[in-house]
Amino acid sequence: MADVMQEPLSEELSKMTVGTPTVIVDDLHIVYKVYGAASKSKGNAANALGRIVRRQGRPEMKEVHAVRGVSFVANHGEAIGIIGRNGSGKSTLLRAIAGLLPAHKGAVYTNGQPSLLGVNAALMKELTGERNIVLGCYAMGMSPAETREKYDEIVDFSGIGDFIQFPMSTYSSGMGARLRFAISSAKTHDVLLIDEALATGDREFKKKSKDRIMQMRESAGTVFLVAHNLDVIEETCNRVIWLHKGKIKMIGDPQEVLEAYNRV
Amino acid sequence: MSQPESAVADAQAGGPAQESLAALAERYGLRRAIARPTLPAYLRQLWDRRHFIVTYATSKNVSNYSESALGQLWQVLTPLLNAAVYWLMFGVILAQSKSIENYPAFLITGVMVFTFTQRTVTGGAKSISGNLSLIRALHFPRATLPLAYAIQELQILGWSMGVLIVLVLITGEPISWLWLLIPVALIFQFVFNLGASLFMARIGAFVRDISQLLPFILRTWLYASGVFYMISDKTRGLPSALRWALEFNPAAAYIEFMRDLLIYQRFPERWAWVTCIFWAVFAAIGGFWYFWRAEERYGRG
Numbered sequence: 001m002a003d004v005m006q007e008p009l010s011e012e013l014s015k016m017t018v019g020t021p022t023v024i025v026d027d028l029h030i031v032y033k034v035y036g037a038a039s040k041s042k043g044n045a046a047n048a049l050g051r052i053v054r055r056q057g058r059p060e061m062k063e064v065h066a067v068r069g070v071s072f073v074a075n076h077g078e079a080i081g082i083i084g085r086n087g088s089g090k091s092t093l094l095r096a097i098a099g100l101l102p103a104h105k106g107a108v109y110t111n112g113q114p115s116l117l118g119v120n121a122a123l124m125k126e127l128t129g130e131r132n133i134v135l136g137c138y139a140m141g142m143s144p145a146e147t148r149e150k151y152d153e154i155v156d157f158s159g160i161g162d163f164i165q166f167p168m169s170t171y172s173s174g175m176g177a178r179l180r181f182a183i184s185s186a187k188t189h190d191v192l193l194i195d196e197a198l199a200t201g202d203r204e205f206k207k208k209s210k211d212r213i214m215q216m217r218e219s220a221g222t223v224f225l226v227a228h229n230l231d232v233i234e235e236t237c238n239r240v241i242w243l244h245k246g247k248i249k250m251i252g253d254p255q256e257v258l259e260a261y262n263r264v
Numbered sequence: 265m266s267q268p269e270s271a272v273a274d275a276q277a278g279g280p281a282q283e284s285l286a287a288l289a290e291r292y293g294l295r296r297a298i299a300r301p302t303l304p305a306y307l308r309q310l311w312d313r314r315h316f317i318v319t320y321a322t323s324k325n326v327s328n329y330s331e332s333a334l335g336q337l338w339q340v341l342t343p344l345l346n347a348a349v350y351w352l353m354f355g356v357i358l359a360q361s362k363s364i365e366n367y368p369a370f371l372i373t374g375v376m377v378f379t380f381t382q383r384t385v386t387g388g389a390k391s392i393s394g395n396l397s398l399i400r401a402l403h404f405p406r407a408t409l410p411l412a413y414a415i416q417e418l419q420i421l422g423w424s425m426g427v428l429i430v431l432v433l434i435t436g437e438p439i440s441w442l443w444l445l446i447p448v449a450l451i452f453q454f455v456f457n458l459g460a461s462l463f464m465a466r467i468g469a470f471v472r473d474i475s476q477l478l479p480f481i482l483r484t485w486l487y488a489s490g491v492f493y494m495i496s497d498k499t500r501g502l503p504s505a506l507r508w509a510l511e512f513n514p515a516a517a518y519i520e521f522m523r524d525l526l527i528y529q530r531f532p533e534r535w536a537w538v539t540c541i542f543w544a545v546f547a548a549i550g551g552f553w554y555f556w557r558a559e560e561r562y563g564r565g
Contacts, residue, residue, distance in 0.1 A: 026285035109289030126327035138316035
């Protein structure tokens with residue numbers, strides 16, 4: 001399996017103009033606020049007014065310094081894996097590259113619009129699969145014509161058949177994941193950011209989605225991949241960033257970095 | 265800590281280690297990932313998203329009612345029940361109705377028109393803070409969300425206007441040519457709502473506690489807007505500045521405008537036109553500008 005995956009990649013890489021930067025991350029810091037869930041107990045207008053007047057946040061509000069001074073340059077034709085423990089800032093870094101989280105300090109420079117592969121938040125489980133396909137495509141910025149063109153392909157790829165006419169709340173978790181992946185991978189991207197939890201579903205669908213990722217890698221200039229599954233990283237990436245507590249612990253060749261990561 | 269890594273990265277990029285990353289980015293024409301587009305560019309982006317805005321609004325309406333047994337019938341029942349409660353309170357118990365001719369129609373018109381603005385503003389205040397996962401996952405002009413909420417309310421209004429017209433006919437008012445002006449009145453109000461909801465969306469995104477306070481603010485506004493009483497009756501003895509302020513209230517202006525058309529069969533006075541148009545233009549431009557100014561900061565917390 002690994003051989004099959006690595007052969008086309010190295011060929012592909014040699015054809016591309018490696019060396020032109022597409023994404024530059026310059027001493028990036030990301031800080032965001034987290035609110036406690038206990039909003040019901042705070043439903044007191046006098047308290048709320050007092051906090052607004054004193055310009056205080058909620059008492060249970062916390063600032064999380066998720067990314068602490070990360071710098072690197074990603075080039076055209078690269079596939080960069082990002083690894084690290086839970087909470088090491090992987091997803092936050094990805095969102096910052098996508099331009100979805102503002103930098104607290106430092107900056108992200110990009111060529112074109114990086115897109116995160118993920119449309120889940122726009123979908124509504126009460127609606128039918130059909131409506132969600134249209135909604136999801138529009139949410140990613142596709143036009144009605146593009147959506148019509150891709151519609152059949154999305155249905156076929158998801159492989160959920162007649163269930164497409166039922167609300168998504170009736171789907172099994174595997175079917176939901178398949179439809180979401182089918183929708184979000186329908187668009188082509190300059191810089192593609194793939195967060196983990198994509199390889200859900202049965203084995204056949206896993207293979208299908210891996211092929212699709214490889215396909216998208218070929219059309220995209222640069223790919224970032226976050227995954228806990230280190231095999232996927234080793235098979236698909238030419239460079240790996242190891243994040244630890246919001247800082248880069250190691251960056252470089254996949255085998256070296258993964259070896260060091262596995263030793264810890 | 266970051267110094268060695270950036271040196272490594274630079275070396276791999278083939279650039280000189282001394283060159284700053286910002287200079288490198290400039291050399292290759294890379295732009296900051298987060299930069300606020302100019303206002304015209306922003307408007308163009310929004311226009312490109314029109315299909316998403318409408319589909320999102322419709323989908324939310326469908327999904328909101330899909331859990332209840334009566335489904336979308338609630339879009340008609342809710343305004344009816346609201347009007348019934350207020351009629352019981354102000355028409356029967358407090359006997360406001362004695363001094364106002366056709367009080368049920370007067371009251372229902374006020375309630376429906378005010379509810380339109382109230383719901384849009386409430387939705388707008390939550391449109392950013394309640395959709396953080398969407399904002400953190402996809403790239404789109406953020407004004408899309410308050411706009412979608414406003415359109416959603418406009419769709420609901422379609423139902424309540426139908427109910428309102430039937431009720432006004434039942435209470436014995438004749439059909440009039442002036443009713444053709446109703447869409448015009450609703451457009452003014454919709455544009456005002458849009459501006460107010462864009463304004464509240466930014467406030468709601470950064471001042472979380474506003475969602476607790478907003479119901480009180482809106483209820484105060486409701487009582488000040490002449491929904492249950494005739495403003496001109498109550499302001500007769502007041503100093504002229506205060507009277508002017510009460511009558512310049514946008515909600516009161518839109519309510520009076522609609523009552524003129526629906527109940528009194530009279531062409532609204534020039535003063536009413538000026539007030540309604542002024543508020544629509546002022547709110548839309550001000551609200552949009554205010555929202556756009558924080559575009560790159562939505563989603564941070």
